Amino acid sequence: MLEIKNLHANINGKEILKGLDLVVRPGEIHAIMGPNGAGKSTLASVLSGNQAFEVTKGDVTFYGKNLLEMLPEDRSREGIFLSFQYPVEIPGVSMVNFMRTALNEHRKYNKLEPMSATDFLRTMREKKELVEMDSNLANRSVNEGFSGGEKKKNEIFQMAMLDPRLAILDETDSGLDIDALRIVANGVNKLKRTDNATILITHYQRLLDYIVPDFVHVLYDGRIVKTGGKELALELEDKGYDWIKKEVDGE
Amino acid sequence: MEQQYIELYKQHHESIKEHSATVMNTLRDGSFTLFEKLGFPTSKLENYKYSDLKEPLSIDYGLNINRVTIPVNPYEVFKCDVPGIHSFLFFVVNDAFYPVNEPNNKSLPNGVIIGSLKEIATTHPELLKDYYGKLSTTKNDGLVAFNGAFAQDGFFMYVPKGVVLDQPVQLINIMRSDVDFMANSHNLIILEDGAHAQLLVCDHTMDEVRFLSNRVTEVFVGENASYEHYKLENTHIKTTNLSTLLIDQKTSSTVLTNVITLHNGVTRNSIEIDLDGEHCETRLCGMVIADKNQQVDNFTYIMHNKPNCNSNELFKYVLDDNSKAGFTGKILVAKDAQKTSAFQINKNILLKKTAKMSTKPQLEIYADDVKCSHGATIGQLDETAKFYMQSRGIPEAEAKLLLMYAFTSDVIENIRITALQDRIKILVEKRLRGDLSKCEGCIICQ
Numbered sequence: 001m002l003e004i005k006n007l008h009a010n011i012n013g014k015e016i017l018k019g020l021d022l023v024v025r026p027g028e029i030h031a032i033m034g035p036n037g038a039g040k041s042t043l044a045s046v047l048s049g050n051q052a053f054e055v056t057k058g059d060v061t062f063y064g065k066n067l068l069e070m071l072p073e074d075r076s077r078e079g080i081f082l083s084f085q086y087p088v089e090i091p092g093v094s095m096v097n098f099m100r101t102a103l104n105e106h107r108k109y110n111k112l113e114p115m116s117a118t119d120f121l122r123t124m125r126e127k128k129e130l131v132e133m134d135s136n137l138a139n140r141s142v143n144e145g146f147s148g149g150e151k152k153k154n155e156i157f158q159m160a161m162l163d164p165r166l167a168i169l170d171e172t173d174s175g176l177d178i179d180a181l182r183i184v185a186n187g188v189n190k191l192k193r194t195d196n197a198t199i200l201i202t203h204y205q206r207l208l209d210y211i212v213p214d215f216v217h218v219l220y221d222g223r224i225v226k227t228g229g230k231e232l233a234l235e236l237e238d239k240g241y242d243w244i245k246k247e248v249d250g251e
Numbered sequence: 252m253e254q255q256y257i258e259l260y261k262q263h264h265e266s267i268k269e270h271s272a273t274v275m276n277t278l279r280d281g282s283f284t285l286f287e288k289l290g291f292p293t294s295k296l297e298n299y300k301y302s303d304l305k306e307p308l309s310i311d312y313g314l315n316i317n318r319v320t321i322p323v324n325p326y327e328v329f330k331c332d333v334p335g336i337h338s339f340l341f342f343v344v345n346d347a348f349y350p351v352n353e354p355n356n357k358s359l360p361n362g363v364i365i366g367s368l369k370e371i372a373t374t375h376p377e378l379l380k381d382y383y384g385k386l387s388t389t390k391n392d393g394l395v396a397f398n399g400a401f402a403q404d405g406f407f408m409y410v411p412k413g414v415v416l417d418q419p420v421q422l423i424n425i426m427r428s429d430v431d432f433m434a435n436s437h438n439l440i441i442l443e444d445g446a447h448a449q450l451l452v453c454d455h456t457m458d459e460v461r462f463l464s465n466r467v468t469e470v471f472v473g474e475n476a477s478y479e480h481y482k483l484e485n486t487h488i489k490t491t492n493l494s495t496l497l498i499d500q501k502t503s504s505t506v507l508t509n510v511i512t513l514h515n516g517v518t519r520n521s522i523e524i525d526l527d528g529e530h531c532e533t534r535l536c537g538m539v540i541a542d543k544n545q546q547v548d549n550f551t552y553i554m555h556n557k558p559n560c561n562s563n564e565l566f567k568y569v570l571d572d573n574s575k576a577g578f579t580g581k582i583l584v585a586k587d588a589q590k591t592s593a594f595q596i597n598k599n600i601l602l603k604k605t606a607k608m609s610t611k612p613q614l615e616i617y618a619d620d621v622k623c624s625h626g627a628t629i630g631q632l633d634e635t636a637k638f639y640m641q642s643r644g645i646p647e648a649e650a651k652l653l654l655m656y657a658f659t660s661d662v663i664e665n666i667r668i669t670a671l672q673d674r675i676k677i678l679v680e681k682r683l684r685g686d687l688s689k690c691e692g693c694i695i696c697q
Contacts, residue, residue, distance in 0.1 A: 048642050076644035088639035092657025101653065102643040158643060
């Protein structure tokens with residue numbers, strides 16, 4: 001579904017991604033790991049259409065369509081979902097209003113009628129249960145005053161509502177205590193199907209105890225330098241990133 | 252431009268007085284002398300720095316000194332489109348209180364008197380004499396002085412001790428004329444100790460001529476009384492709306508004002524609060540949505556004269572096109588007003604580079620044990636929030652709209668009349684979408 005070829009991207013004139021290749025097929029879970037500054041979050045930002053990043057070279061297609069030419073909202077409506085590392089607080093916009101607008105924009109894009117109020121509220125209730133989200137949170141402004149854990153649960157809740165074909169989880173495990181981590185991971189696992197895929201971006205192996213990846217990639221200095229199975233993550237946890245750096249820099 | 256009005260007064264002061272009331276006439280010549288000295292305010296004055304009134308004041312307006320009846324029945328032409336508001340409804344047509352249409356007004360609680368200032372000044376002079384002009388004559392202000400010289404009538408409300416008005420009172424100012432027209436009206440509102448009232452003032456224009464209204468409202472809020480004043484402006488681009496709201500608060504009283512400008516020409520709101528007793532609560536809120544060449548200046552002045560009072564200000568502006576606006580938050584904390592807390596926030600969004608906002612906190616603090624803070628921001632919409640919404644599939648235009656709407660939401664929350672709050676939410680959304688946000692009951696007010 002997703003093909004990334006030789007992707008180069010800059011921020012403020014500094015090259016961060018330096019020829020990244022990745023192929024994701026339906027049903028797969030990919031973990032992208034790597035040391036700080038390797039370009040993990042840049043990859044997530046570029047895929048979601050963040051204007052702060054400039055793509056200088058390479059192609060990204062999503063089900064054959066040129067992703068890089070799409071507006072951020074169209075990428076979402078095509079089925080790409082980014083769970084933000086730092087979810088944004090939007091004072092004054094209620095979760096209900098935000099989610100209803102988003103969901104109905106998705107439906108409009110797919111030539112469906114807006115969802116009825118009753119169906120919408122029922123769907124909200126079901127999906128909130130999935131991440132054990134406090135029902136009061138839905139009546140509050142988007143992420144405003146939410147704790148770190150609540151914000152991340154809210155990301156997975158939104159993912160459940162929008163039912164993406166490809167979910168990119170950027171450092172979803174950062175700042176979570178063990179209970180919140182379990183709930184978030186549980187939510188992701190329940191949303192897993194054979195026709196959707198997940199990219200987990202993470203610094204630590206911890207999340208992979210709960211969500212088992214099919215592939216583990218090591219991102220270093222703007223490129224994927226090593227790919228393996230889930231055992232690669234354990235090896236990284238054990239040995240750190242230095243041996244990879246040595247391997248690559250020694251080339 | 253002052254000269255023509257000075258001549259007018261000199262020639263016609265007898266007629267002006269003849270068609271007004273003694274209580275009002277007593278102060279008239281004094282106000283005129285002050286106006287002769289001050290003239291109309293210009294932007295050279297510190298308090299009028301952000302008001303550019305030169306052009307609107309240069310128009311040759313007609314005045315209705317001889318009180319010729321204006322052929323309009325507001326009870327027939329005006330249908331308020333705030334569903335379910337259940338208010339006591341009154342009209343001032345131009346500058347004259349319109350006779351009350353009894354069947355349309357449910358009986359007011361015992362002792363409450365609402366009516367024409369001119370009439371009640373004649374029939375109950377004892378009610379007014381301690382109040383009329385008490386605040387306005389202390390102001391060294393050309394517009395207020397002009398009003399004192401020319402105003403012949405207005406809206407009067409008296410709520411006796413301990414009486415609670417459980418429904419809002421609605422005052423509709425309607426401007427109706429075939430020629431360019433000026434209206435000066437004086438409103439007087441008295442809440443005795445422990446009384447409670449909510450007043451909603453709506454400004455509407457009916458004809459496409461140039462209008463200028465110069466209104467002064469004096470409000471006296473007794474001990475433990477609470478008063479809410481909402482002003483909703485929905486007038487046309489050729490209207491100049493000059494409004495001075497002067498409020499005196501006694502011990503432990505509570506006041507909320509919320510001035511909302513959705514559509515206008517040139518607007519100047521002066522709100523001055525005299526905290527004349529301890530333990531007063533004051534909240535001033537306001538919102539402006541302006542585009543084209545609209546101008547809005549909100550000038551606020553809170554005088555903390557006594558200790559232990561709290562004041563809060565929250566003003567938000569969304570400015571587009573060539574609109575120009577100002578906010579002044581002047582606060583005085585007198586030497587003995589210890590334990591004062593005064594907070595002030597003014598936030599502004601400029602949607603185009605051509606829009607202009609000026610904002611000025613002005614704190615004069617002479618006491619040493621006070622908590623005061625002020626904050627002002629002028630900026631654009633939050634790009635990270637916009638991107639977050641887009642990343643959920645919400646198109647950019649819709650995301651911007653939601654953010655602008657959210658930006659104004661805390662001002663809307665400070666409307667404590669539920670039906671009005673619901674209606675304002677819809678009007679603001681329509682306004683932000685660029686749809687006509689006029690009240691349905693208004694014949695012409697685009």
